Amino acid sequence: xxxxxxxKQQSAYDVIVVGSGAAGGQSAYTLxxxxxxxxxxxxGRKYSAENETPMFQTPDMAPLGGVPTPxxxxxFYDATVDGGWQVPGEPYVRMTEAAAGSFWWWRARMLGxxxxxxxxxxxxxxxxxxxxxxxxxxxxxxxxxYEDLAPYYDKVELLIGVYGGxxxxxxxxxxxxxxxxxxxxxxxxxxxxxxRAARLGIPLIPGRRAVLTRALDHKRNPARLYPGNASAQKLxxxxxxSRSACLWATPCNRGCSVRANYQSITVHLxxxxxxxxxxxxxxxxxxxxxxxxxxxATGVNFIDRTTGRQRHASARVVVLAASACESARILLNSKxxxxxxxxxxxxxxxxRYLMDTVGSSVRGQVPLxxxxxxxxxxxADGHQLxxxxxxxxxxxxxxxxxxxxxxxxxxxxxxxxxxxxxAGIEWLTGGSYGVKFKQxxxxxxxxxxxxxxxxxxxxxxxxxxxIDPGGAKDKWGIPVLRFHWQWSExxxxxxxxxxxxxxxxxxxxxxxxxxEVLTDGAKAIAPGGFIIHxxxxxxxxxxAGNSVTNQWCQTxxxxxxxxxxxxxxxxxxxxxxxxxxxxxxxxxxxxxxERLRRREL
Amino acid sequence: MDRRTTIKWVLAASASSPLLRxxxxxxxEAAPVEPMLALKGYGTDPDLLKTYHPGEVWPLTLTxxxxxxxxxxxxLIIPADEYSGSATSVGVVDFIDEWVSAxxxxxxxxxxxxxxxxxxxxxxxxxxxxxGFVALDAAQQAGICDDICDATRAAPAQxxxxxxxxxxxxxxxxxxxxxxxxxxxxxxxxxxxLPHFDGPPAELLRKLNLP
Numbered sequence: 001x002x003x004x005x006x007x008k009q010q011s012a013y014d015v016i017v018v019g020s021g022a023a024g025g026q027s028a029y030t031l032x033x034x035x036x037x038x039x040x041x042x043x044g045r046k047y048s049a050e051n052e053t054p055m056f057q058t059p060d061m062a063p064l065g066g067v068p069t070p071x072x073x074x075x076f077y078d079a080t081v082d083g084g085w086q087v088p089g090e091p092y093v094r095m096t097e098a099a100a101g102s103f104w105w106w107r108a109r110m111l112g113x114x115x116x117x118x119x120x121x122x123x124x125x126x127x128x129x130x131x132x133x134x135x136x137x138x139x140x141x142x143x144x145x146y147e148d149l150a151p152y153y154d155k156v157e158l159l160i161g162v163y164g165g166x167x168x169x170x171x172x173x174x175x176x177x178x179x180x181x182x183x184x185x186x187x188x189x190x191x192x193x194x195x196r197a198a199r200l201g202i203p204l205i206p207g208r209r210a211v212l213t214r215a216l217d218h219k220r221n222p223a224r225l226y227p228g229n230a231s232a233q234k235l236x237x238x239x240x241x242s243r244s245a246c247l248w249a250t251p252c253n254r255g256c257s258v259r260a261n262y263q264s265i266t267v268h269l270x271x272x273x274x275x276x277x278x279x280x281x282x283x284x285x286x287x288x289x290x291x292x293x294x295x296x297a298t299g300v301n302f303i304d305r306t307t308g309r310q311r312h313a314s315a316r317v318v319v320l321a322a323s324a325c326e327s328a329r330i331l332l333n334s335k336x337x338x339x340x341x342x343x344x345x346x347x348x349x350x351x352r353y354l355m356d357t358v359g360s361s362v363r364g365q366v367p368l369x370x371x372x373x374x375x376x377x378x379x380a381d382g383h384q385l386x387x388x389x390x391x392x393x394x395x396x397x398x399x400x401x402x403x404x405x406x407x408x409x410x411x412x413x414x415x416x417x418x419x420x421x422x423a424g425i426e427w428l429t430g431g432s433y434g435v436k437f438k439q440x441x442x443x444x445x446x447x448x449x450x451x452x453x454x455x456x457x458x459x460x461x462x463x464x465x466x467i468d469p470g471g472a473k474d475k476w477g478i479p480v481l482r483f484h485w486q487w488s489e490x491x492x493x494x495x496x497x498x499x500x501x502x503x504x505x506x507x508x509x510x511x512x513x514x515x516e517v518l519t520d521g522a523k524a525i526a527p528g529g530f531i532i533h534x535x536x537x538x539x540x541x542x543x544a545g546n547s548v549t550n551q552w553c554q555t556x557x558x559x560x561x562x563x564x565x566x567x568x569x570x571x572x573x574x575x576x577x578x579x580x581x582x583x584x585x586x587x588x589x590x591x592x593x594e595r596l597r598r599r600e601l
Numbered sequence: 602m603d604r605r606t607t608i609k610w611v612l613a614a615s616a617s618s619p620l621l622r623x624x625x626x627x628x629x630e631a632a633p634v635e636p637m638l639a640l641k642g643y644g645t646d647p648d649l650l651k652t653y654h655p656g657e658v659w660p661l662t663l664t665x666x667x668x669x670x671x672x673x674x675x676x677l678i679i680p681a682d683e684y685s686g687s688a689t690s691v692g693v694v695d696f697i698d699e700w701v702s703a704x705x706x707x708x709x710x711x712x713x714x715x716x717x718x719x720x721x722x723x724x725x726x727x728x729x730x731x732x733g734f735v736a737l738d739a740a741q742q743a744g745i746c747d748d749i750c751d752a753t754r755a756a757p758a759q760x761x762x763x764x765x766x767x768x769x770x771x772x773x774x775x776x777x778x779x780x781x782x783x784x785x786x787x788x789x790x791x792x793x794x795l796p797h798f799d800g801p802p803a804e805l806l807r808k809l810n811l812p
Binding site for chain 1: 642643644645646647649650652653657658677678679680682684685696699700703705706707708743746750751752753754766767770771774775776777778779780781783784786787788789790791792793794795797798799800801802805806809811812
């Protein structure tokens with residue numbers, strides 16, 4: 001019986017995994033494939049991609065055409081349950097509401113966490129990204145190098161399915177043969193960006209996303225992942241066979257009922273459940289890790305949201321995979337005589353060094369793309385091509401005025417029309433209405449292009465979370481976080497550079513920029529948390545005095561307590577964090593298995 | 602749809618404004634006592650698989666005469682042509698009624714703009730032609746719309762009306778291009794499962810000089 005109520009839980013497990021998203025899903029999968037008995041606790045409700053995904057629903061079937069509202073911030077059909085930058089009954093506190101110093105915390109309350117709605121962009125960190133301080137003297141180096149994580153990037157790509165190319169550009173790793181699926185064909189707008197950006201010396205290469213451009217090889221991949229483990233091979237092969245290739249339709253952020261993209265609930269959890277080694281309790285809001293007299297974690301306390309009662313679960317090992325800030329919150333709320341400042345916090349670094357991704361956007365309109373003939377451009381839902389950071393040498397030579405890079409995501413083409421397709425186009429039409437307006441909308445549909453920069457933020461002392469000193473609590477009575485946030489000049493200058501670059505590309509396409517170009521970085525940068533790439537808060541390091549975990553995600557202070565989510569990131573490269581979260585979680589879970597076998601945990 | 606609400610414009614719609622005091626009785630009907638608006642939307646965990654219809658989640662609130670005016674104006678903005686039907690033929694009035702009756706901030710911001718705009722149209726029609734906007738002939742209606750369809754060219758006294766027109770055009774287009782008819786009008790042929798995706802036709806790439 002894999003889904004269990006608190007009353008049906010076993011009296012003890014090998015491992016408790018807190019959270020069911022990318023980190024929790026990967027941790028549980030890896031542990032279960034090698035026989036560990038795992039209890040997964042998820043704060044949100046049970047959720048099924050097969051039964052709940054609005055695959056081909058159109059805007060006219062939704063209230064208000066499906067536009068974003070405070071109830072569904074990314075639109076009606078976005079696969080987020082009880083989530084957003086505000087969760088009902090679960091507040092948090094900001095030191096300031098001013099955009100420059102505010103942090104916005106995105107959460108979801110559903111099985112699979114945020115993996116159902118995420119963008120699926122799956123970039124590997126490069127060698128520089130693990131040793132940034134060695135390169136430019138800023139931030140922190142990780143206690144691992146790219147070579148340590150590379151085998152786990154391979155495994156994750158083989159398991160979840162990632163499309164992409166192997167160009168071998170600087171600090172943009174290739175994958176070994178057979179790891180990647182073929183990239184989708186580019187759109188007309190993609191090819192025009194590529195042609196014109198090349199004139200500016202800006203390279204475009206195939207994007208990498210966790211979407212099955214063809215079915216996974218369910219014979220070869222499991223054998224590569226689990227040599228010598230027939231059971232894990234069989235379970236993994238069955239799960240792979242249950243996934244369809246992409247249908248080239250319907251947006252990924254709705255989730256995918258045919259399992260053609262990565263969601264924890266369609267990729268990690270089915271084989272883990274089928275192993276018989278996984279119990280899952282949903283509606284279980286963990287608030288505390290319990291500690292024994294011997295200084296070891298004994299389990300966790302949680303609120304059963306269906307009854308409001310406090311419950312306890314026991315295990316030999318506790319893995320926090322609740323998301324960077326939630327894991328930090330659980331540690332800070334786990335106070336004891338031994339750890340009055342919160343568990344595993346002898347360094348004082350729990351909650352410190354929060355990072356998000358630098359984001360800035362420019363939109364434009366391109367006459368060359370007007371009045372194109374009808375063609376299906378749903379493709380794989382974006383990111384057919386992207387721009388990896390290309391100015392490493394100029395940056396290292398100090399020519400840019402900011403220390404870290406960004407990549408460029410962009411989107412054009414004939415997306416499914418909806419409520420905003422013809423909104424606010426007076427700047428092109430001169431205010432037409434009537435038959436002329438309909439002609440104008442036909443002409444301009446598909447001719448817009450939007451560029452989004454995604455850049456590295458350097459950790460700093462002024463961006464962190466703590467338990468609210470004012471004593472605010474959520475509806476379960478759990479003390480809430482207070483966030484402090486500050487960008488450095490590096491991020492602000494980087495955001496201004498993004499704006500200039502995007503204007504250059506749009507103009508090189510013969511296009512027109514729409515809206516104000518924000519040359520002031522403080523205005524160009526999106527508020528903290530807006531890109532939803534928050535990491536840090538329990539960073540890994542090689543010194544117990546200034547980090548929370550070692551290279552195995554094991555807390556320095558409590559030997560059987562691990563953190564496998566983005567909290568352990570010592571830097572936040574421009575590469576989207578999810579693939580790295582999974583690779584780190586897999587590596588940590590392998591380590592836990594080894595230590596369990598040796599009876600060291 | 603990012604638009605700034607103008608407080609001045611909202612105030613102009615209040616009963617104390619000279620504009621409304623000058624209205625004849627038939628126009629007063631267009632500015633009725635504000636109905637109770639819904640406080641709650643569909644919540645943070647709605648059923649995503651069912652098909653929703655305007656009025657189902659929160660009640661519609663436009664009056665019969667407001668809906669008549671909405672219909673006439675929507676069809677002036679999106680009339681039938683050789684490619685597709687008109688705005689009202691795909692239910693745009695229901696969409697707009699759903700929008701201005703909704704509990705969400707963007708909708709609450711647009712509601713007074715739309716209602717005051719309706720009032721202005723009738724007042725302007727009465728001033729120029731002595732009849733309500735709905736009763737004007739097409740040329741007369743277009744005469745008024747021509748003055749307010751472009752906010753950058755509108756006379757200073759008509760800037761608020763022009764802002765209303767921009768909001769209303771966006772709402773009309775939102776309803777129309779969300780519909781199956783609107784998708785077809787734009788030649789959208791996606792949202793169907795394909796066995797493979799081949800990218801753009803080679804002939805088109807040649808024409809655009811793309812590799």
